[in-house]
Amino acid sequence: MTDEPNPVSSENPTVEALIENIDHPKPDLSSLEVDREDYVIETIHLHKRYGKLHAVNDLNLRVPRGSVFGFVGPNGAGKTSTMRILTTLMLPSSGEAKVSGFSVLTQPREVRRSIGYMPDFFGVYDDMKVWEYLDFFAACYEIPESERPGLINDLLELVDLKHRRDDMVDKLSRGMKQRLCLARTLAHDPEVLILDEPASGLDPRARIEIRSLLVELAKMGKTIFFSSHILADVAEICTDIGIIEAGQMVAQGPIDEMRRQLLPHRQIVITLLGRVDEAKEKLMQVKGVQEILDLKDEAGRKRIQVNFNGEDAGISELLTALTSSGIPVTNFAEQTQDLEAVFMRATKGIVT
Amino acid sequence: MRNPVRLLLGNPVVLKELRGRMRGPRAFIVLTGFLALVGGFAILLYLGMNAASRTNTGQVDGGEIGRTLFAGVIGIELFLVTFIAPAFTAGTISGERERQTYDLLRTTLLPESQLVMGKLFSALAYVFLLLLAAIPMQSLSFILGGTDLPDLFISFVILMTTAIFLGTVGIYFSARIKRTLPASISTYGVALGIVIGTILLFFILTVVTAPLLDRSGNVQASRTTEWIILIGRGALICLNPITTLWVSIDALVEQQSLWAFEYTFQGGSQGATSTVTLPSPWLVFTVLYLVISALFFMFTTRRIRQIDEQ
Ligand SMILES: Nc1ncnc2c1ncn2[C@@H]1O[C@H](COP(=O)(O)OP(=O)(O)OP(=O)(O)O)[C@@H](O)[C@H]1O
Ligand SMILES: [Mg+2]
Numbered sequence: 001m002t003d004e005p006n007p008v009s010s011e012n013p014t015v016e017a018l019i020e021n022i023d024h025p026k027p028d029l030s031s032l033e034v035d036r037e038d039y040v041i042e043t044i045h046l047h048k049r050y051g052k053l054h055a056v057n058d059l060n061l062r063v064p065r066g067s068v069f070g071f072v073g074p075n076g077a078g079k080t081s082t083m084r085i086l087t088t089l090m091l092p093s094s095g096e097a098k099v100s101g102f103s104v105l106t107q108p109r110e111v112r113r114s115i116g117y118m119p120d121f122f123g124v125y126d127d128m129k130v131w132e133y134l135d136f137f138a139a140c141y142e143i144p145e146s147e148r149p150g151l152i153n154d155l156l157e158l159v160d161l162k163h164r165r166d167d168m169v170d171k172l173s174r175g176m177k178q179r180l181c182l183a184r185t186l187a188h189d190p191e192v193l194i195l196d197e198p199a200s201g202l203d204p205r206a207r208i209e210i211r212s213l214l215v216e217l218a219k220m221g222k223t224i225f226f227s228s229h230i231l232a233d234v235a236e237i238c239t240d241i242g243i244i245e246a247g248q249m250v251a252q253g254p255i256d257e258m259r260r261q262l263l264p265h266r267q268i269v270i271t272l273l274g275r276v277d278e279a280k281e282k283l284m285q286v287k288g289v290q291e292i293l294d295l296k297d298e299a300g301r302k303r304i305q306v307n308f309n310g311e312d313a314g315i316s317e318l319l320t321a322l323t324s325s326g327i328p329v330t331n332f333a334e335q336t337q338d339l340e341a342v343f344m345r346a347t348k349g350i351v352t
Numbered sequence: 353m354r355n356p357v358r359l360l361l362g363n364p365v366v367l368k369e370l371r372g373r374m375r376g377p378r379a380f381i382v383l384t385g386f387l388a389l390v391g392g393f394a395i396l397l398y399l400g401m402n403a404a405s406r407t408n409t410g411q412v413d414g415g416e417i418g419r420t421l422f423a424g425v426i427g428i429e430l431f432l433v434t435f436i437a438p439a440f441t442a443g444t445i446s447g448e449r450e451r452q453t454y455d456l457l458r459t460t461l462l463p464e465s466q467l468v469m470g471k472l473f474s475a476l477a478y479v480f481l482l483l484l485a486a487i488p489m490q491s492l493s494f495i496l497g498g499t500d501l502p503d504l505f506i507s508f509v510i511l512m513t514t515a516i517f518l519g520t521v522g523i524y525f526s527a528r529i530k531r532t533l534p535a536s537i538s539t540y541g542v543a544l545g546i547v548i549g550t551i552l553l554f555f556i557l558t559v560v561t562a563p564l565l566d567r568s569g570n571v572q573a574s575r576t577t578e579w580i581i582l583i584g585r586g587a588l589i590c591l592n593p594i595t596t597l598w599v600s601i602d603a604l605v606e607q608q609s610l611w612a613f614e615y616t617f618q619g620g621s622q623g624a625t626s627t628v629t630l631p632s633p634w635l636v637f638t639v640l641y642l643v644i645s646a647l648f649f650m651f652t653t654r655r656i657r658q659i660d661e662q
Contacts, residue, residue, distance in 0.1 A: 050662065087459050091659045108659065109461065117459045123452035127372035139364030140460035184456070 027215040027237055029068065034239050036254070038065040039098075040192050040223045041086060046095035048081050048247075055081045056092070057247035063192075063225050063240070068218045070234030070255075071227040073244035079227040080120055082244070083196050086225075087117045100191055116185025120196040120227075124169040124177055130161060133169045134184060141188035155183040159213065175206035182213065193217065195226035199233060211237050265290055268306040268318060271331035276302045282321045288314045301330060364462065365470025373478060386436075386482050390428055390489050397424040398492075415498030422493035426507045429486055430514065430593055433479060434547055437515045438539035440475035441522030443532040445656070450532060464656040468527075468649060472519050479515040483508060502610050506600050506634045514593045517641040518543050520648040527655045550592035557584055570618040578617055590636040600634040611635060 041063035048056035056078045063069045073079050084090040085097050088108040097104045100114040124133065134152045143151060156162045159179040164172060172180060178198065185193055198214070199207045215237050218224050228234050234241055235255065242252035251258060272279055280292050288310030295303040306318060315334065322329050360366060373379055401417045445467075448454040457467070490507070493499045521542050525535040558565075561581050564573040571578045589595040603613035614627045 084455075087455075088659055089455055089458060091661055105659075112459050112461055115459065117455070119452070119455050121452055122456055125368070125372065125451070125453060127375055128368070132368070132371065136364050136368045137456070137460060139362075139367070140457065140462040142461050145362075181456075188461070 027212060029215065029218070029237070029239055032066055032068070032218055032239055034067045034254075035065040039063060040065045041069075041097075041099050041194075041225055043082070043086070043097040044095055046082070046085065046097055047093045048078070048085065048090075049093045055247050056085070059095075059244070059247065059249055061242060061249060062252065063223060063242075065223055066218075066221065067240045068214065068224045068238050069226070070231075070238040070241040071225060071244065072229065072231055072234050072241055073227075074229060077244045078247040079244060080196055081247075083117075083194055083225075083227065086111075087115060087194055088112060113188065114191045116188070116190040116193045118178075118181050118185050118193070118195045118198055120200065122181060124172075124180075126168075126170045128169050129166050130156070130169055130172070130180060131165045133180065134187065137184045138187045143187065151187065155186060158186070158216075159183040160209075175202050175209075178202060178206070178210065179213070182210070186217075190222070192223045192225060195224065197227050197229075199228065199230070207233070265307040265309050266315070267335040268308055268315060269295065269331070269333055269335060270304050270306065270318075270322070270329060271298065272302045272304070273328035273330060274302065275327050276304065278325070279322055279327045280304065282325055282327070283318060286314065286317050286321055289318070360469070360473060363466050363470045363473070365467055366474050369470060369474035370477065373474065379478070382436075382478075383482060383485060386432060387485055387489070389432065390425060390486050393428045394421060394425050394489055394492065397421055415496070418493040418496030418498035421496065422490060422499045422503060422507075425486070425490050425493070426511070426597065427594075429483065429507075429511055430547075433483070433511055433515050434518060434543045436482070437475070437479055437518035438522045438536060438543055440478065441472065441519045442526050442536040442539045444471040444475070444523055445526040445652075446530050446532040446535050447526070449530055458656075464653045467656060468523055468652050472516075472523055472649070475522075476512075476515055476519050479519070480512065483511055483515075502604055503601055506604070506610070507597055509638055510593050510597050510600075510634055513638045513641050514546075517546075517645045520645040520652070524648045524652045524655075527652045546591060547593065550588050551595065554585065554588045554592075554595070557581075557588065572618070575617065582615065586630070586633070586636075590633045590640060593637065596633040596637040600632045603632055 039062045041061060043059050043061040046056055046059040046061070047054070059078070059082060061071075061082065071079055071082070081090070085092045086099055086104060088104050088111050091105070099111045102110040102114065104111050125136075128136065131152050134155055135148055138148045138151055139145070152165075153162070156165055159182055161176060161179055161183070164176065169177070169180065178201075182195075182198065185195075193214075195214075199210050202210065211233065214224055214226070218237075238255050240252070240254050241258055243250040270279070276294075283289055283292055283306055288308050290307045290309055293305045293307070295305050297303065308314065308318070319329070319332055322332075398417065398421055401420050445454070448457060487504070487508075490504055518539065522535070522539040525538040526532070529535040529538065561571075561584075564571055564577060564581065566572045571581055573581070589599050603609055607613050610632065612629050612631050614629050616627045
């Protein structure tokens with residue numbers, strides 16, 4: 001017996017699936033109708049204190065109807081606290097929170113009717129089958145007995161658990177439990193889904209499955225409010241994001257606007273062997289170039305940074321402008337400045 | 353208003369709990385264990401009584417053995433109910449919290465009263481099943497004589513009332529304290545209080561009022577004082593399931609009265625005896641504890657309806 005690890009082989013279906021997922025298509029969100037005048041979730045000067053700790057500090061959250069809203073922040077930022085207030089599980093210290101126009105303080109039952117909630121950590125009953133689990137919650141949502149079998153089938157189909165219908169709930173894998181819980185949140189056809197880190201603890205495949213499920217649900221007209229610290233995930237499936245840090249909302253709005261606001265331009269760093277001034281001159285003529293900065297020399301090579309506003313085609317034009325004049329370029333690279341940069345810039349790392 | 357039976361059977365919590373409780377070997381094992389304990393105890397008691405009465409008189413008094421057997425079986429049933437009712441209920445709400453299923457349940461539209469009722473009913477239904485299954489054992493004493501159907505009726509009502517009361521107290525602490533262990537301890541504290549505590553209080557009352565009593569324990573004082581002592585004793589008797597059963601069956605045997613009995617004043621107006629009719633203790637016990645249970649039920653519902661601070 002050897003302890004040699006299995007070489008990565010494309011014959012292994014799991015490995016194949018993982019590879020396949022590396023370049024999965026981006027979900028298309030263009031068909032979503034987001035009404036930015038109508039807020040399904042709204043908090044007004046919301047505060048939550050645990051003793052001395054100010055976990056939610058004057059939060060004014062606004063989630064537009066029909067949006068997929070990513071609520072992003074580092075550990076301990078106050079995401080779960082906010083969500084527990086919104087789901088009528090916890091009282092705020094002060095301020096007001098409304099869901100579908102109902103106050104979480106005075107109309108908790110109406111709020112519960114319009115939300116489907118998936119907590120960050122949840123348990124399942126150990127003495128129930130999958131269909132019984134859904135049947136139980138459907139009954140708790142006052143769905144008549146006669147409608148339940150059909151509903152359960154539909155829900156299981158939606159989350160791809162039909163084949164596990166008669167298995168015991170506690171024997172399901174983490175990802176399956178997560179999907180089952182998601183199915184449960186849909187039992188009463190709520191307007192809003194409030195999902196606390198729906199993708200945490202899942203493998204890449206399950207993560208992507210959950211994500212596409214969320215997009216699917218959004219297309220069915222549901223508003224989805226979910227939290228995450230993985231910005232890459234959020235960026236792909238969100239129409240809107242809110243960044244929370246130390247209990248305070250750092251920025252919120254439509255994702256494109258956030259990108260523009262927090263990432264004003266693209267940065268291209270070019271390394272040259274010489275003829276720097278000539279290069280600068282040529283580059284300034286390309287459309288979209290805003291400014292050119294000198295960077296520190298690196299191993300005797302000149303480096304400049306081009307701040308650029310435009311599409312990919314424009315970037316290739318930059319390179320063409322240099323090479324066509326015979327200017328020696330040794331390196332040409334756009335600084336990766338994705339939303340992670342927005343995140344890092346917005347959150348200064350002050351975590352309570 | 354909806355039919356209460358349908359409301360109960362349509363209660364999702366009842367269905368879920370019974371489904372879970374009756375699945376697998378656990379329910380069967382608990383029932384078998386319960387019956388084995390009660391049965392084993394009954395047999396031991398019978399053998400012991402039989403031997404004892406034979407040596408004393410050389411003749412077996414069937415009625416005596418029957419009554420002792422009956423009392424013994426009820427005693428052990430009461431003992432088991434005081435253990436089982438808290439065990440089945442003190443973890444119901446806190447257990448949902450500990451298993452992290454509480455939040456899921458609370459964000460549904462399930463009314464708080466249905467949650468509490470469902471948990472209570474499914475726990476008590478099982479206790480009811482246990483007591484029902486033990487009835488044939490109690491009825492053994494019918495063959496030997498000395499007891500009759502009303503005795504059985506009274507004992508069953510008292511046992512069930514005890515179970516209902518301890519069950520609601522269990523759920524109350526479970527909702528209130530949030531953790532199962534301290535909730536169980538508190539519930540057993542209350543159980544101990546009503547089974548042992550009230551008897552201790554009775555003794556204390558007897559000691560305190562000793563100067564007013566004659567050698568056989570009868571009251572020798574003014575009518576008012578006798579009333580006060582009577583009510584004090586009565587209250588303590590009616591708070592305890594054992595003394596309640598004892599005095600109620602005594603009234604049944606001595607006065608052939610199920611619902612009420614007559615108390616004869618002993619002291620007071622220079623020997624002029626007069627009597628007063630009092631409700632049989634089991635009636636007072638049942639009404640009292642059912643009312644308290646209803647109150648605890650209400651408190652529990654209210655506690656669950658409250659949104660948590662944390
Ligand atoms: N019940 C509680 N009692 C005391 N402090 C709490 C409680 N719940 C949360 N906190 C504190 O409040 C702050 C915010 O917590 P919260 O769980 O809302 O953050 P989060 O953004 O969800 O973090 P994560 O990404 O780790 O889930 C943290 O500092 C946490 O320690
Ligand atoms: Mg959290």
